[in-house]
Amino acid sequence: MSTTIGMLLFLLVAFLVVRSKPADSKSDLIMRRLWFYPIMLLFVVVALIMGHERFQHWHQMHEQITGGQMQIAEGVVTDYDYECARKEKGTRDDFYVDGVHFVYGSTDLTVPVGYRKNAMVGGYIRGNGQYVRISYITLDNGKNVILRIEAPILE
Numbered sequence: 096m097s098t099t100i101g102m103l104l105f106l107l108v109a110f111l112v113v114r115s116k117p118a119d120s121k122s123d124l125i126m127r128r129l130w131f132y133p134i135m136l137l138f139v140v141v142a143l144i145m146g147h148e149r150f151q152h153w154h155q156m157h158e159q160i161t162g163g164q165m166q167i168a169e170g171v172v173t174d175y176d177y178e179c180a181r182k183e184k185g186t187r188d189d190f191y192v193d194g195v196h197f198v199y200g201s202t203d204l205t206v207p208v209g210y211r212k213n214a215m216v217g218g219y220i221r222g223n224g225q226y227v228r229i230s231y232i233t234l235d236n237g238k239n240v241i242l243r244i245e246a247p248i249l250e
Contacts, residue, residue, distance in 0.1 A: 168193040169228040209240035
């Protein structure tokens with residue numbers, strides 16, 4: 096998402112630079128446009144490629160859910176990586192439930208869908224020994240995407 100915003104801001108700035116001051120001559124205007132349009136086209140192509148990749152993830156998730164391939168891992172959280180959570184400043188959680196490995200984070204761009212709220216910002220997974228029930232699917236890239244977490248509320 097932040098990449099898309101960055102690309103849109105760049106395009107806006109480039110557009111404003113091209114339009115900002117009147118061209119001194121017709122050749123000056125042509126030169127500005129020769130630089131602007133290829134750069135704009137490049138960013139549009141990159142945005143389309145990124146959008147297509149995101150759509151593929153959503154489509155794959157939809158197919159697995161409707162095809163009954165959603166799985167459930169139920170048990171206690173083990174091997175919660177406290178060091179990873181502290182080192183990454185709470186942007187990433189890494190743990191196992193019932194032998195299934197889960198890694199997610201607010202900055203993880205490899206899986207643009209699924210649950211990503213970390214313990215440091217009020218997420219459900221708090222650490223080792225917590226009993227949870229997780230509904231998930233596995234994408235083609237091997238990542239387990241959390242669709243639902245059921246956990247007792249901790250006070």
